[in-house]
Amino acid sequence: MTSLRRFCMTATGIAALSATLPASATTLETAFGSVEVDDDPSRVVTLYTGALDTALTTGMTPLGAVATRGGDGVPAYLSDATGDISIVGTPRETNIEAVAALKPDLILASPQLSESQYQLLSRIAPTVVPDVTPYQMDSWEQEAQVYGKALGQLDAVNEAIDEVDAQTQAIREDVADSPTASLIRWMPQGAIVMAPQIFSNTLLARSGFTVDDGDTVKEGRPHSDPLSLENLSKIDNDWLFLATLNAEGDEAYQAAKQSPAFDRLDVVQQDHVISVSGQLWTSASGPMAAQAILDDIDTAMHEMK
Structure with a gap:
């Protein structure tokens, strides 16, 4: 993986990859403040399995993702849906230059992303980090809804959450x-x-x-x-x-x-x-x-x- 020090030496060049936001944009409140995102992003990179899962739920196939814990690719349950996706890091370390090379217009990151990593990634593209308290009964739902808003697909995410609720109720019986x-x-x-x-x-x-x-x-x-x-x-x-x-x-x-x-x-x-x-x-x-x-x-x- 490329070190943060090495990346900082080339930060100016990578910053030039940042796209100018179109007139049609949505403002999201995230863990690191307000972020403006394109209403119709087409080049998405996910740095968290929950973000990849949510994107695929909406029908969006990201350009890049991080490997699952204990493996060198995406989780097996998602592999058929992702195809030949680029791997840009692990849950512990992101290859910043690999992300930049994909020229994303949106980055969906983990709620646990550090501020130092956020500052680097946000030079490349609008980076969405959900402001969600971990380990709560509905944490995953809140995260998915933030990603759904960023993708312009909140209705699709809410529909999927409703299906999960129905499935749990059927099992409970x-x-x-x-x-x-x-x-x-x-x-x-x-x-x-x-x-x-x-x-x-x-x-x-x-x-x-x-x-x-x-x-x-x-x-x-x-x-x-x-x-x-x-x-x-x-x-x-x-x-x-x-x-x-x-x-x-x-x-x-x-x-x-x-x-x-x-x-x-x-x-x-x-x-x-x-x-x-x-x-x-x-x-x-x-x-x-x-x-x-x-x-x-x-x-x-x-x-x-």
């Missing part, structure tokens, strides 16, 4: 007695428990589950520290949704499955362990991700009947 559930991501270092407030767990809660982290996640954190096999009993709930990100995580999980500590869990004995995609369940957000996660939940509930 099939889920009896508010069963407890946990979501973990198995890493080479062990299992980490995902916080109840993350995107996929809010969907589990809306679908009728009581999400329980066993008091393993510190306040304000997205997940716990890795648990030992012996401490897995803290999340021995009615259901366990279990994700991995890559081959190393898969191998660690397969090894853990052979241990007596894992096998004696009630949720294992009840055969209520549901394997899910880590890229989707622990790293994604947006309307398309919500529908894919709810499809997983619905499938699991019907298979267990």
